Amino acid sequence: MKYFNLVWSALFRRKSRTLFxxxxxxxxxxxxxxxxxxxxxxxxxxxxxxxASRLITISKVSFTxxxxxxxxxxxxxxxxxxxxxxxxWFGGIYQDPKNFFANEAVPSNFFDLYPEFHLSADELRDxxxxxxxxxxxxxxxxxxxxxxxxxxxxxATIFPQKNGSNTWTFNLVGIYHVANPSERQQEDALFFHxxxxxxxxxxxxxxxxxxxxxxxxxxxxxRVAQAIDAIAANSDHETKTQSEDAFQASFVxxxxxxxxxxxxxxxxxxxxxxxxxxxxxxQAVRExxxxxxxxxxxxxxxxSVLAMVLAESVLLLAIGGAVGLALxxxxxxxxxxxxxxxxxxxxxxxxxxxxxxxxxxIGLLVGVLPARRGMRLxxxxxxxxx
Amino acid sequence: xSPLVEIRNLSKVYVRGKQKLEVLHHVNLDIAQGxxxxxxxxxxSGKTTLLxxxxxxDSPTEGTLTVAGQRIDRLGQSDLARWRAGHVxxxxxxxxxxxxxxxxxxxxxxxxxxxxxxxxRRSHAAVxxxxxxxxxxxxxxxxxxxxxxQQRVAIARAIVSDPTLLxxxxxxxxxxxxxxxxxxxxxxxxxxxxxxxxVMVTHDPKAAEYATHTLHLDKGTLVETAEAPAQAAS
Numbered sequence: 001m002k003y004f005n006l007v008w009s010a011l012f013r014r015k016s017r018t019l020f021x022x023x024x025x026x027x028x029x030x031x032x033x034x035x036x037x038x039x040x041x042x043x044x045x046x047x048x049x050x051x052a053s054r055l056i057t058i059s060k061v062s063f064t065x066x067x068x069x070x071x072x073x074x075x076x077x078x079x080x081x082x083x084x085x086x087x088x089w090f091g092g093i094y095q096d097p098k099n100f101f102a103n104e105a106v107p108s109n110f111f112d113l114y115p116e117f118h119l120s121a122d123e124l125r126d127x128x129x130x131x132x133x134x135x136x137x138x139x140x141x142x143x144x145x146x147x148x149x150x151x152x153x154x155x156a157t158i159f160p161q162k163n164g165s166n167t168w169t170f171n172l173v174g175i176y177h178v179a180n181p182s183e184r185q186q187e188d189a190l191f192f193h194x195x196x197x198x199x200x201x202x203x204x205x206x207x208x209x210x211x212x213x214x215x216x217x218x219x220x221x222x223r224v225a226q227a228i229d230a231i232a233a234n235s236d237h238e239t240k241t242q243s244e245d246a247f248q249a250s251f252v253x254x255x256x257x258x259x260x261x262x263x264x265x266x267x268x269x270x271x272x273x274x275x276x277x278x279x280x281x282x283q284a285v286r287e288x289x290x291x292x293x294x295x296x297x298x299x300x301x302x303x304s305v306l307a308m309v310l311a312e313s314v315l316l317l318a319i320g321g322a323v324g325l326a327l328x329x330x331x332x333x334x335x336x337x338x339x340x341x342x343x344x345x346x347x348x349x350x351x352x353x354x355x356x357x358x359x360x361x362i363g364l365l366v367g368v369l370p371a372r373r374g375m376r377l378x379x380x381x382x383x384x385x386x
Numbered sequence: 387x388s389p390l391v392e393i394r395n396l397s398k399v400y401v402r403g404k405q406k407l408e409v410l411h412h413v414n415l416d417i418a419q420g421x422x423x424x425x426x427x428x429x430x431s432g433k434t435t436l437l438x439x440x441x442x443x444d445s446p447t448e449g450t451l452t453v454a455g456q457r458i459d460r461l462g463q464s465d466l467a468r469w470r471a472g473h474v475x476x477x478x479x480x481x482x483x484x485x486x487x488x489x490x491x492x493x494x495x496x497x498x499x500x501x502x503x504x505x506x507r508r509s510h511a512a513v514x515x516x517x518x519x520x521x522x523x524x525x526x527x528x529x530x531x532x533x534x535x536q537q538r539v540a541i542a543r544a545i546v547s548d549p550t551l552l553x554x555x556x557x558x559x560x561x562x563x564x565x566x567x568x569x570x571x572x573x574x575x576x577x578x579x580x581x582x583x584x585v586m587v588t589h590d591p592k593a594a595e596y597a598t599h600t601l602h603l604d605k606g607t608l609v610e611t612a613e614a615p616a617q618a619a620s
Contacts, residue, residue: 002498009486294482297443298496298543299471301464379443383478
């Protein structure tokens with residue numbers, strides 16, 4: 001610690017060069033924070049609390065094809081199915097298309113299958129008893145400053161009403177919370193009554209988008225899935241049942257391999273950063289050879305010189321990286337507050353830990369050669385300018 | 387009483403590619419505690435090499451070198467570094483101060499290797515700067531000081547840890563006459579009033595006059611002169 005002043009002074013010996021290098025490190029870690037926030041959001045989209053204890057049944061032909069509601073009773077009778085529910089994608093818009101968020105029509109038992117959505121007993125009762133009632137996640141409510149009792153008009157993009165109107169107005173009766181921060185993107189949704197939806201919509205009546213089944217024993221998942229799919233086998237509405245995890249993962253993979261894209265971009269960014277900071281450190285040490293020789297003359301050991309150059313390199317990465325990640329955290333929170341349902345998770349502990357690890361690793365990597373040079377210099381040669 | 391520095395049969399050979407260059411040839415020399423020795427000689431005579439060996443910056447090819455009873459020719463690199471930190475202060479022609487540190491911080495550098503707490507380190511550095519007459523320049527960086535002042539800061543750095551020996555390589559070589567006189571007077575005061583043993587390499591006969599003894603080197607060998615026949619050990 002007593003060498004910190006020495007390391008700090010050496011780092012800012014050439015202020016403009018250090019500043020530009022810091023800006024490069026900052027930009028790299030800002031990008032890392034933003035992209036990893038996206039990657040984590042997509043990666044977590046494939047996870048659910050219940051895992052294989054919840055199954056999803058969709059049309060075997062396409063996710064967008066609806067299934068007859070008549071399947072509901074039959075699915076409930078399949079051995080191993082503890083409870084079942086269903087949902088329809090509504091695709092409504094609130095005020096402006098850019099205000100996108102998920103909105104689905106669900107029956108009143110929907111929340112029984114999603115215990116991770118915390119809704120008070122009063123709010124749940126109000127939802128069950130209010131025909132035009134809707135429940136929204138806390139993040140969504142915060143984004144649009146909604147409170148219980150508000151009326152929320154949604155413009156239909158798929159389902160007009162029988163009376164020709166595209167405006168569906170819902171009464172906000174409940175706001176649910178998701179406790180797990182990494183699952184909090186699930187708070188960006190609105191749920192309303194399927195019964196109201198089905199009676200009022202102009203077409204597609206008596207059909208549901210997908211079924212959700214809670215199974216008693218996750219070990220029975222395969223058998224139960226096969227039994228559900230057997231119900232509609234050889235019909236014009238054959239089904240495909242899979243775990244919720246698998247369903248979400250395959251849904252996400254329709255977009256792209258986000259992990260690979262993010263990994264490739266970050267690989268290129270950090271490779272460039274290594275070359276850039278490596279060059280800076282090499283220059284910095286080359287310029288300071290006589291000074292390092294003086295330190296060794298005074299009695300600083302080879303190991304001390306090695307440690308000081310490495311510390312300087314890690315400090316360079318740590319300052320730029322920490323500011324970059326802090327900025328990423330700020331930018332992500334602003335984007336989430338402004339746009340709401342974007343596939344970005346807050347820059348949390350996991351990303352910070354990864355970032356700090358990268359800072360230390362890159363710092364050591366780019367510092368090791370200049371540090372070795374400083375450690376191995378011969379005092380008499382360095383002082384003589386050889 | 388045994389001398390502070392005892393050099394016997396000291397040789398130094400540099401190997402440059404296939405060439406071997408003998409810079410010092412079987413040098414014998416005693417330097418008593420409290421001496422102020424000036425080493426003179428033409429360029430390439432081996433003055434700086436001998437000074438580097440005495441200061442523990444380099445190791446001899448042959449011979450023995452004992453300082454304050456300790457054979458330093460046998461020490462490895464890390465032991466030599468520790469020994470230098472505790473026993474030697476260095477003053478160079480081009481001051482060699484760290485440009486990004488203030489005068490006080492430069493002077494404090496050798497104390498970072500001790501176990502002294504920060505407050506003690508600061509007070510020791512202040513005393514050393516006071517001794518060289520630069521207490522009012524403690525916060526200045528080297529670039530804000532004149533050459534003579536920088537050399538006085540370098541001297542303060544050399545004495546701050548109270549070393550056994552001061553080795554000075556052309557300490558006035560880069561200074562104007564007035565500054566050179568100030569620096570030499572300071573070295574003389576450190577020798578006379580504080581008992582510091584000083585070995586100084588110089589080209590300048592006027593600078594050598596400040597020393598208590600002068601020795602001449604020529605082609606790696608000590609040459610006995612009229613002024614200083616007694617120093618070269620027989």
